[in-house]
Amino acid sequence: MSYSGGRHFLQIPGPTxxxxxxxxAICAPTIDHRGPEFAEMTNGLLVDIRTIFKTRDPVxxxxxxxxxxxxxxxxxxxxPGDRVLMYETGQFATLWKDLAVRLGLNPEFIxxxxxxxxxxxxxxxxLADDTANEIKAVCIVHNxxxxxxxxxxxxxxxxxxxxxxxxxxxxDAISSLASIDxxxxxxxxxxxxxxxxxxxxxxxxxxxNAVSDKAMATHASARLPSSYWDWQAIISANEAGSFxxxxxxxxxxxxxxxxxxxxxxxxxxxxxxxxxHGEATRSAVRHWGLELVCETPEEYSSALxxxxxxxxxxxxxxxxxxxxxxxxxxxxxxxxxxxxIFRIGxxxxxxxLMLAATLCGVEMGLGLTGIPHSTGGVTxxxxxxxxxxxETAGA
Ligand SMILES: *Cc1c(COP(=O)(O)O)cnc(C)c1O
Numbered sequence: 001m002s003y004s005g006g007r008h009f010l011q012i013p014g015p016t017x018x019x020x021x022x023x024x025a026i027c028a029p030t031i032d033h034r035g036p037e038f039a040e041m042t043n044g045l046l047v048d049i050r051t052i053f054k055t056r057d058p059v060x061x062x063x064x065x066x067x068x069x070x071x072x073x074x075x076x077x078x079x080p081g082d083r084v085l086m087y088e089t090g091q092f093a094t095l096w097k098d099l100a101v102r103l104g105l106n107p108e109f110i111x112x113x114x115x116x117x118x119x120x121x122x123x124x125x126x127l128a129d130d131t132a133n134e135i136k137a138v139c140i141v142h143n144x145x146x147x148x149x150x151x152x153x154x155x156x157x158x159x160x161x162x163x164x165x166x167x168x169x170x171x172d173a174i175s176s177l178a179s180i181d182x183x184x185x186x187x188x189x190x191x192x193x194x195x196x197x198x199x200x201x202x203x204x205x206x207x208x209n210a211v212s213d214k215a216m217a218t219h220a221s222a223r224l225p226s227s228y229w230d231w232q233a234i235i236s237a238n239e240a241g242s243f244x245x246x247x248x249x250x251x252x253x254x255x256x257x258x259x260x261x262x263x264x265x266x267x268x269x270x271x272x273x274x275x276x277h278g279e280a281t282r283s284a285v286r287h288w289g290l291e292l293v294c295e296t297p298e299e300y301s302s303a304l305x306x307x308x309x310x311x312x313x314x315x316x317x318x319x320x321x322x323x324x325x326x327x328x329x330x331x332x333x334x335x336x337x338x339x340x341i342f343r344i345g346x347x348x349x350x351x352x353l354m355l356a357a358t359l360c361g362v363e364m365g366l367g368l369t370g371i372p373h374s375t376g377g378v379t380x381x382x383x384x385x386x387x388x389x390x391e392t393a394g395a
Contacts, residue, residue: 009328011358013145013304014175015197015204016348018254022201025257026250033249039241041256046238048259052177052200052267053192053210055184060209060234061255063248066174066195069207070096071103072229073170073191074137077215079223080104082136085126085167088112091146091335096139096172103224108135114337117144117151117299120159127163136218137168137190143176145198146334148306148343149294150180157188168215174198174207178262179274179303179347190215199270199303201261201348202254211235271302277346277355278302280384284359284377288366293341303347304331308340313371315342322365328358352385 010017031037049059062068078084086097087110100107110122118140127135138160143150153171160169168190173182177192178199184192189212196206211219211231219231233244262270278300285292285307293306309315316339319330331343344362346355359378366373 004327006327009326009354009358009361011345012329012331013148013198013343013345013347014195016199016201016345017350017354018203019201019261019349021261022254022257026203026254028250028253030249033247034242038249041252042238042241042243045252045255045259048263049208049255050210052259052262053173053184053194053208054182054186055192055210057184057210057212058235058238060211060231060238061243061247061252062207062209062229063205063246063251064207065204066172066193066197066207067095067099068229069174069193069195069209070099070172072207072209072226072231073139073193074100074103074105075222075224075226075229076209076211076231077168077170077191077218077222078103078105078136079221081106083108083130083134084137084139085110085123085135086139087118087123087141087151088114089117089141089147089149089151090114090144091337092144092172092174093141094335096141100139105224107139114147115149115293115295117149117296118156120152120155123156124159124163127160127165127167130165133166135165135167137170139170139172141172142182143173143180143301143303145175145304145343146306146337147293148301148304149296149299150176150301150303151299153187153189154183161188168218175303175347178267178270180301181271184210184212188212196251196255199347200255200258202251202258205248206251206255273350274302274347276385276388277350277352278305279388280355280381281305281344281346281359283384284363284381287377287380288363288373290373293337304343304345306331306337306341306343309342310372314369315339318342318365318369318371321369322361325368326361326364328361330362352389355385356382
């Protein structure tokens with residue numbers, strides 16, 4: 001590999017671009033994780049992180065990737081052989097289901113076509129049939145990062161309530177938290193799972209469980225083994241501002257900075273920024289004449305856009321070209337979409353001109369690799385960004 005000038009464009013839908021402020025925060029000397037300075041920082045983090053989840057519940061922080069927090073949610077609440085209801089929205093939902101199988105759970109996987117989000121009425125129907133209350137949890141991926149589809153969690157909550165079913169509601173918000181509006185308390189979520197390397201703008205390595213009282217009560221009788229993931233041990237240690245084992249100290253420095261940045265911008269503004277970038281990206285895709293993976297406009301993701309290449313075109317060859325020539329990484333097709341799509345991440349630390357450059361790289365790449373499309377997508381996206389800037393400027 002030889003040096004290529006300028007910044008790399010990391011436009012995969014996570015890990016996302018880490019802002020300089022966070023990089024500098026992480027660079028500080030590591031401190032004693034049992035000392036007073038660390039305890040003070042942790043006490044602040046554990047309070048402030050709740051605002052991002054929109055919850056008053058405790059948030060458990062793990063030194064782990066998002067997959068660890070998936071596992072944690074299940075082993076802390078469930079017992080071997082328990083039935084859980086999961087929903088096939090894409091590759092991430094599929095991976096979580098596979099993990100549940102490996103843990104000895106008995107998932108029922110509502111099949112989906114990877115082009116639509118959760119149909120809550122199907123959840124309601126399954127729960128209504130489960131008169132013996134054998135299903136212990138409903139597990140949903142809020143924003144399936146493989147497909148760019150955002151499901152309606154409030155509708156899932158209503159479906160569970162209409163069925164009068166006591167199952168826990170667990171939601172993977174790994175690629176939505178701090179990018180797309182998310183409401184742990186209001187939506188009655190029992191366990192929210194999140195990760196550091198998407199909307200939170202941190203490097204990979206931290207993940208989270210926000211835990212409701214109901215989930216905590218279930219924890220007492222759960223029989224799947226958990227040690228590293230055990231909520232009670234962590235929450236007890238957290239009371240004194242510490243952790244039962246060595247935490248990822250420097251990533252927590254980064255988390256402190258990320259929470260400050262999100263607070264400075266205002267969470268509402270963060271969501272609007274992501275919505276604008278999603279909208280502008282889709283206007284480019286429409287002008288290119290390419291097809292979105294997501295078929296339902298209400299479910300378009302503001303965090304990323306997944307785009308089908310025309311039959312006979314090579315999505316991975318296109319991505320390789322863009323990387324080699326424009327120093328930009330785009331997301332690949334995952335699972336059954338492998339080779340058929342590419343994904344543009346527009347989440348995390350991102351602004352209009354970064355999006356414009358990203359779309360320029362895509363449009364040039366489409367032209368140079370001979371993928372059939374119409375030009376003018378970038379111009380359309382710029383028009384879309386200008387129009388919404390004009391609105392906020394009140395001009
Ligand atoms: C990234 C992601 C994961 C996996 O997280 P890892 O940190 O790779 O373990 C799970 N679910 C969703 C929705 C994701 O976007």
